[in-house]
Amino acid sequence: MTRRLRRRAARDGPAAHPHPHPHPLDWTALPDDATLHLFARLGYRDRAALAATCRAWRALAASPCLWAALHLRRLDPAAAATLAPRCAPHLRSLRLAGRAAAEAAPFLRAAGLRSLRLSGCRDLTDAALAVLAARHGGLAELHIGPDPLDRISSDALRSVALCCPRLRCLRLSGLREVTADALADLARHCPLLHDLAFIDCLVLDEPALAGLTSLRFLSVAGCQNIKWATASASWAQLPSLTALDVSRTDVSPGAVSRLISHSTTLRLICALNCASLEEEEAHSPAAFANSRGKLVLTINRTISKYIAADAAPLCPDTAVKDTVVFDECRSSSGKRNGVSQLITWLEWILSQSLLRIPESNPHGMNQFWLDQGAALLLTLLKSSQEDVQERAATTLATFAVIDDENTNVDPARSEAVMLEGGIPMLLDLARCSRESLQSEAAKAIANLSVNPKVAKAVADQGGIAILTNMAKSVNRLVAEEAAGGLWNLSVGEEHKVAIAAAGGVKALVDLIFRWPAGTGVLVRTILKKIHLTCCTDSVCNGCAVFVVAVVIRNVLLVHLQILLRMTNVAWRLQRLVASMPWLRLLAPAKLKGS
Structure with missing residues (x-):
């Protein structure tokens, strides 16, 4: 109750002005478990803001979980220095984006860090990576990608091997060269290393990989200049190798056959978008059908069907269906039989390969996307791995676009996502608490909504309200992607009134003043969105008045701030002249008379 209402209630009596909330909710009376559950669904900014409200919430916000x-x-x-006192003792998993974030990570002082994932680190240097490894010697997982690491050499890889002896998983993208010395150091100092991925590496020493006897999962997707005769002979000798990824390489059918014949532990070979294997299967469809219990995944095969056929004998008490094969293999039965770890690795591999394929846009992939590509991406959206979910959402946002400049999408691909039930899944992800996943889901919704049928499905399932709320986000990337979604939805005449009714126009206008610096393109784009959204007669007048009012309000605020600053300066100058009379000789005439 405000002060004015309290005064009126005291004057007229409580019955005349009842309390707007007769039973106000005391949030501090919630059980600690419920409060922690709410805090866990918030970002660290909102969590820190709530921690400043009272002592009880401050104590709960510092919980290790x-x-x-x-x-x-x-x-x-x-x-990083501000966050360090709160998270340093408890931080175990850290994901960062950008070189600046990677260089600031040591200031978190998270000595107990176990998992570190970096993205957008194209300019990361050997020195920065060496410092990260030295400050976090207990790392068990290190992922850097998918951007290429052009400035990282084998020297940094050797530093990682020396500083992180507990390393179990190492995944790097775009290295210039991986030398035999670096691989020897990994084999010598990291005896627990079982998951190794060198994505899009230019030069790789194939025989040296045979020294990593603890390897179970190996990926060389996109690597160039591999001598496959040597590689297949040496890698087949790895005593624990379970799965191998050779996607987007020039691997030969003979090399795959040698791996199948000579390796006793190999169970899975992922070879997506490999031209030689696809040509071999085109001439001989049963080329790798009899693979001695080993599964070979290619573009020409229905991936989920083959995985289900391979997983059936491993999960005898579970009915493995090809439509839910990933979910079934993550079940308790799959964990008992060791299938869950293999499926987790396969999800990561598929998300990497499917993300790269639309970028190169190879010929003849349209049927793959229609038959199984869209369904695979939606399956990956349900993964328990956050980075897999983000890459799947990013691929959904890009694989349907056929013309970036004119924003044209393939109608069949976008409708395939809709028919597979992808719209509700994307809307659910857009409402999650992770801002990175929110932005990718909003981008996918925006691009797919260029298709009028998909736009109608998004609007019918509450997408307008969700995008409007996202446009109010304090995260600029999330807000801009949501604005793009509202832009595409506003093309339909039947959606314009709904956008205005949901507060979409106000959210778009507020974006102009939320980030005024360096957003000329953003301002023009949003104004176009507002213009198209408000062109319906029933909402045009109200929206125009609102826009004008907001503009006038902000202009007046700017002028008021300038006047206050000028008044403050003049007042300080007068005080200075009054305290030092000799300055009156140098002061202007107006100040002399004051």
């Missing part, structure tokens, strides 16, 4: 994992898109040394 809330700071065990952290995902930051922007991090500088000052912000």
Whole structure:
């Protein structure tokens, strides 16, 4: 109750002005478990803001379970130093984006860090990576990608091997060269290393990989200049190798056959978008059908069907269906039989390969996307791995686009996502608490909504309200992607009134003033959105008045701030002249008379 209402109630009596909330909710009376559950669904900014409200919530916000994992898109040394007292003792998993964030990570002082994932680190240097490895010697997982690491050499790889002896999983993208010395150091100092991935590597020493006897999962997707005769002979000798990824390489059918014949432990070979194997299967469809119990995944095969056929004997008490094969293999039966770890690795591999394929846009992939590509991406959206979900959403946003400049999408591909039930899944992800996943889901919704049928499905399932709420986000990337979704939905005449009724126009106008610096293109785009959204007669007048009112309000605020600053300066100058009379000789005439 405000002060004015309290005064009226005291004057007229409580019956005349009842309390607007007769039974106000005391949030501090919630059980600690419920409060922690709510805090866990918030970002670290909102969590820190709530922690400043009262002592009880401050104590709960410092709970170790809330700071065990952290995902930051922007991090500088000052912000890292501020977060350090809260998260340093408890932080175990950290995801960062950008070179600046990677260089600021040591300021978090998270000595107990176990998992580190970096993205957008194209300019990461050997020195920065060496510092990260030295400060976090207990790392068990290190992922850097998918952007190429052009400035990382084998020297940094050797530093990682020396500083992180507990390393179990190492995945790097775009290295210039991986030498035999670096691989020897990994084999010598990292005896627990069982998952190794060198994605899009230019030069790789194939025989040296045979020294990593602890390897179970190996990926060389996109690597060039591999001597496959040597590689197949040496890798077949790895005593624990379970799965191999050779997608987007020039692997020969003979090399795959040698791996199948000579390796006793190999169970899965993933070879997506390999031209030689696809040509071999085109001439001989049963080329790899009899693979001695080993599964070979190619573009020409229905991947989920073959995985289900391979997983059936491993999960005898579970009916494995090809439509839900990933879910079934993650079940308790799959965990008991060792299938869950293999499926987790396969999800990561598929998300990487499916993300790269639309970028190169190879010929003849349209039927793959229609038959199984869209369904595979939606399956990956349900993964328990956050980075897999984000890459799947990113691929859904790009694989249907056939013309970036004119924003044209393939109607068949976008409708395939809709028919497979992808719209509700994307809307659910757009409402999650992870801002990075929110932005990717909003981008996918925006691109797919170029198709009028998909736009109608998005609007019918509450997408307008969801995008409007996202446009109010404090995260600029999330807000811009949501604005793009509202832009595409506003093309339909029947959606314009709904956007205005949901507060979409106000959210778009507020974006102009939320980030005024360096957003000329953004301002023009949003104004176009507002114009198209408000062109319906029933909402045009109200929206126009609102826009004008907001503009006038902000202009007046700017002028008021300038006047206050000028008044403050003049007042300080007068005080200075009054305290030092000799300055009156130098002061202007107006100040002399004051």
